[in-house]
Amino acid sequence: MLQQQVKERFSDIDYPKWKRVGELQKSDLIQQNFDKNVLAIEYNEKIMHQGVRIHQLRGSDADIDEVFYIPYESTLERFKAYPYGTHEKYITEADGFFDQGAIINVPKNVSVEEPVFLRYDAGKANGFIDQNLICAGEGSNVTVVFDYTSSGDEIGYHNGLIRVLAEANARVKIIILQTFAKDIDHIQNTVSVIGNYGYVEYVSFDLGANVIASDYSAHLVGEASESEVATAYIGNGHQRLDLGYNSTHYGRYSQSLIETKGALLDHARKVFRGNLKFERGSTKSSGEESEYVLLLDENVRSDALPALLCDEDDVSGEHAASAGQVDEDQLFYLMSRGFNLKEAKKLVIHGSFSPIIDRLGIMSIQERVEVELERRLLYA
């Protein structure tokens, strides 16, 4: 069984040694508990009639194939050719030891109007591991929201894996809102494989947790495939963030965008790793990578490695990275309009996040994001 092989592979590999982020908590900290009810799935019942299948995984599932409509293992095969993840150790951990998960299958030409919400709430427990797969059939359309929360105060650990397979002409939007309690170490790996004219968009907010190590990998396999990854984060206290983004172009006319906005306070430290890669043959493709971080306290540390790797001449690749303080002119202007310094600062900082917030399109999530931003930036 696949899971058994994966578990063995997990024990064979060592944990990675990361220079900047250092050591993370390990999963043996949390109790693997298949009866733990961390996942609640919300969706409009109507979509079942459209043919959409949503299956809630519990780690104890003996034979996933039977339960579900797409052969699970063969779908995972589709991802094998493409590299992804912060490290193989964490991918195999999510595959072999997940507590809960969700598989969503949207059949051909089905358009799911309302978003599907995957509410992962650890409650007072100190963490969990989840594994998710979203298969969007040809011409289909779906939005899935991952809402990660916890309310405990113990040191904890979370490892989440999201795989998205977008067939030709499919449109998938994934929203991730992470507001874990402040002592949870959080690992997030996402990968999307996109077919001809497919489109996958990620909008993600990292507003909680302690150490964060994430990786968003988009493989633009099909012709005219498109990927947009827009993320925002706040680092404060002694947080360490290691944020990886990879767009790899294989198909002709493919387009990618990586857009990251962040703010660092207190003694937070972050590293942005962006890899925009054009494989030979991806003619007429274009890729864009941009990173902007606001440095709000003197002890923060920001590193960026925005790499641009190109094996094909008939493409256009761009990247930009910039870091700085809140623009004094902007502050001055707002203060001349009657805001005090603190309010003006908050407005400007909020303004820098708004391009990402604007992509959400779901009021309830947007409100939550605003509240969290406000709370985290309180002392900025």
Added chain:
Amino acid sequence: MEKAVERTYVEDIERGIYDIKNEDRSKYKSKSGLTEEIIRDISKEKNEPQWMTDFRLKSLDYYIKRPIPTWGADLSGLDMENIVTYVRPNTDMKQSWDEVPEDIKETFDRLGIPKAERESLAGVGAQYDSEVVYHSMRDHLKKQGVIYTDMETAVKEHEDIVKQYFMTLVRPNDHKFAALHGAVWSGGSFVYVPAGVEVDYPLQSYFRLNAPGAGQFEHTLIIVEKGAKLHFIEGCSAPRYDVTNLHAGCVELFVKEGATLRYSTIENWSRNMYNLNTKRSQVEKDGRIEWVSGSFGSKVSMLYPMSILKGERAHAEFTGITFAASGQYLDTGSKVVHAAPYTTSNINTKSISKDGGHAFYRGLLIVGKNAHHVKSNVSCESLMLDAKSKSDTVPIIELNNDNIDIGHEAKIGRISDDAIFYLMSRGIDEIEAKAMIVRGFVEPITKELPLEYAVELNQLINLEFVGGIG
């Protein structure tokens, strides 16, 4: 397969370490090829003071212990076992004009380089013409108090200054090739500009070519004292033919308070060369370093001129072009360390890859913890001229202070079809149109160079398109 070869070299070196412990150094000869004896010989032949001999031996130690780097370019083509031949000035270095390959001879023709110069570039004869010019230059400079001499002479005649600065910026234990350089360095220029002196015309190391084979491990040491100004041009843009294929030179530039130094280089080594040069500058308060750098030649290049902005309001400028043609892997970039407040830097690099060439930009920008009010802008543009080439850009930015303003941008692309079409519609043929666009692409660099170099640079580009140089 090539990786395995590299590992073998590392193992050899490790056995060398055990040899040191046994204090029986003769064992080296068979393994690393570079022995203490050889180093002592070199030092003796140069008639060096004891401290330099000791320095070389210490560097030899570091060299033996350090493994070859495994990142960046593939260095397996380097014949480290026979490094003795690189070093020995009188082994096989004699060449006659006849032995120079045809394509190099042709290039000299096309670039219009006169016969006397050709011979010297080919490492064959002395430069009679330049000897005369050199002497008159020397007198003029002497009056200003400027010291401009070759490195060997400087070690003896200006010992106190040299000892203070020599390999303090690029230390021998920095990396393997810095250690090698420290052990076997030979030739190069020493320039000392006293406080307040503005040297009115560029000094060129072209006039400092010495014995054949000396170009491999040149050491250039330049000190520009407070408020002084200098423009130094290294090398020339014609390909240099060498039997051996390793260039592990070193350039150390000390820019003092309020001083300005412009360092221009066009490197166009022959296409069998491994160019592993280390260039570093240190800039004091209100000082300014300007690098203008063109990398055209060599088979493999790993070159990252570095600026350490040590004093407040120090400034570094870097304008560079890298042109990787068929069979070349040019891994170049720029490193800037902002170690003081109010420092600024501006990096502008362009790279072109063609015919399967691989241009790799590798940069580093560090802002230290106490460096507030730092402003830096890095811009990298890459032009790929066909589908066979590769171009990569991997900048690393590490910021340890919040009160800064940093921007970085990079672009990769090809010559726009529209631009070529427009030029062709004006009667210009396709090849000339492409050459024109490429010349325009590199224009920010050519306009920083002295005229003869700009002309030669443009010629080089033209030749690339018309299939001139190898």
